[in-house]
Amino acid sequence: MNTQSQLNYDRIAKAIGYIRENFREQPNLEEVAGQVHLSPFHFQRMFKEWAGVTPKKFLQYISVEHAxxxxxxxxxxxxxxxxxxxxxxxxxxxxxxxxxxxxxxxxxxxxxxxxxxxxxxxxxxxxxxxxxxxxxxxxxxxxxxxxxxxxxxxxxxxxxxxxxxxxxxxxxxxxxxxxxxxxxxxxxxxxxxxxxxxxxxxxxxxxxxxxxxxxxxxxxxxxxxxxxxxxxxxxxxxxxxxxxxxxxxxxxxxxxxxxxxxxxxxxxxxxxxxxxxxxxxx
The missing domain is CATH 1.10.10.10 (Winged helix-like DNA-binding domain superfamily/Winged helix DNA-binding domain)
Known part of the structure; x- marks a missing residue:
């Protein structure tokens, strides 16, 4: 994986970890983006390119209630x-x-x-x-x-x-x-x-x-x-x-x-x- 791709995945993985640990509080876009030191706009774009859905929709997919x-x-x-x-x-x-x-x-x-x-x-x-x-x-x-x-x-x-x-x-x-x-x-x-x-x-x-x-x-x-x-x-x-x-x-x-x-x-x-x-x- 090239350096930029690895950096993007590392940021996404960190964001997912934060979502997974805090899904009960349903963190908003600004809060999650802040955890990976990106603006909400850039984080949402990067996340959607990777997952195909917005961070908000992804949060629904991985919540315990969904499981x-x-x-x-x-x-x-x-x-x-x-x-x-x-x-x-x-x-x-x-x-x-x-x-x-x-x-x-x-x-x-x-x-x-x-x-x-x-x-x-x-x-x-x-x-x-x-x-x-x-x-x-x-x-x-x-x-x-x-x-x-x-x-x-x-x-x-x-x-x-x-x-x-x-x-x-x-x-x-x-x-x-x-x-x-x-x-x-x-x-x-x-x-x-x-x-x-x-x-x-x-x-x-x-x-x-x-x-x-x-x-x-x-x-x-x-x-x-x-x-x-x-x-x-x-x-x-x-x-x-x-x-x-x-x-x-x-x-x-x-x-x-x-x-x-x-x-x-x-x-x-x-x-x-x-x-x-x-x-x-x-």
């Missing part, structure tokens, strides 16, 4: 109604175009031995990203606030693999999700290392529609393990593919946004950004 409403209205039909939600374009459901293939037991056990992994750094609306792929598909995608640390996390997951910094078609296709109409995106292939339980949880996450939210309990019930919320939470926390596997769409049953391995402000930003693009009626 509760989404869960209340969609709780019983979150998955069953996925195909008649009327979403199109960037609201298209993940499970229509993301396919998971698990690594073989040998690849899993041997830490990626004999795997050639390509990796590259790219920009996203939510900061820089490290994306990596094997000859079968995307194996890792993570927000990379620090490139050295992000690459170290990748190599830790595949200690015996070979790595080459280059961009391939798997990566380019996956990154189109941020900038292109998903109807024009080829089917995205993931090649993941995980236990049978983890893969089942990640597949359930793919069925949560863009612009909607679920809870740990709902995901547990979806995979037939009503009492497995804690285990589900652990599996969600170990998701190796940021954004494509939408762990950011899982929140607490109270409507609280909850934790996110790449930062709570970023999670809040993604939820609001997706809600804006699917134009949920509050």
């Amino acid at each position: 509760k409403q989404v869960l209340r209205d969609k709780n019983t039909t979150l998955f069953d109604a996925a195909y008649d939600t009327g979403l199109s374009g960037t609201g298209r459901l993940h499970d229509l175009f993301v396919n998971i293939e698990s690594m073989t037991p040998g690849e899993y056990k041997n830490g990626g031995e004999k795997l050639m992994i390509h990796y590259s750094f790219a920009q996203s609306p939510f900061g820089d990203i490290l994306v990596a792929s094997t000859p079968k598909g995307i194996c890792h995608m993570a927000f990379a606030d620090n490139e050295t640390e992000a690459f170290a996390a990748l190599t830790k997951n595949f200690p015996n693999a070979q790595f080459k910094q280059m961009t391939d078609m798997f990566q380019q296709n996956a990154l189109h999700i941020f900038t292109h109409n998903q109807d024009e995106t080829d089917r995205i292939k993931l090649h993941l290392k995980g236990t049978e339980f983890q893969l089942k949880v990640w597949e359930a996450l793919l069925r949560v529609p863009m612009g909607q939210l679920s809870t740990y309990g709902n995901i547990a019930r979806e995979i037939g393990n009503d009492k497995g919320s804690r285990a589900v939470g652990t599996a969600i926390g170990s998701n190796p593919v940021a954004f494509l596997i939408p762990c950011h769409r899982v929140i607490q049953s109270t409507g609280t946004i909850g934790g996110y391995r790449w930062g709570n402000n970023r999670k809040t930003a993604i939820i609001g950004w997706e809600a804006a693009r699917t134009d949920i009626t509050l």
Whole structure:
């Protein structure tokens, strides 16, 4: 991400953090703009360019009451109604175009031995990203606030693999999700290392529609393990593919946004950004 883009995102992330922490007071435009040292006019323009909606509308999207409403209205039909939600374009459901293939037991056990992994750094609306792929598909995608640390996390997951910094078609296709109409995106292939339980949880996450939210309990019930919320939470926390596997769409049953391995402000930003693009009626 270039310096200006990174500065703009940092300001937006800070503003979102302020909104998230103070939504009960419904801060006005001047108050939020002051937190990032911009005039209300320039802040509103910058924010709308990034999110597609005004800060005021975004505040509605990320409030706890909105989260509760989404869960209340969609709780019983979150998955069953996925195909008649009327979403199109960037609201298209993940499970229509993301396919998971698990690594073989040998690849899993041997830490990626004999795997050639390509990796590259790219920009996203939510900061820089490290994306990596094997000859079968995307194996890792993570927000990379620090490139050295992000690459170290990748190599830790595949200690015996070979790595080459280059961009391939798997990566380019996956990154189109941020900038292109998903109807024009080829089917995205993931090649993941995980236990049978983890893969089942990640597949359930793919069925949560863009612009909607679920809870740990709902995901547990979806995979037939009503009492497995804690285990589900652990599996969600170990998701190796940021954004494509939408762990950011899982929140607490109270409507609280909850934790996110790449930062709570970023999670809040993604939820609001997706809600804006699917134009949920509050």
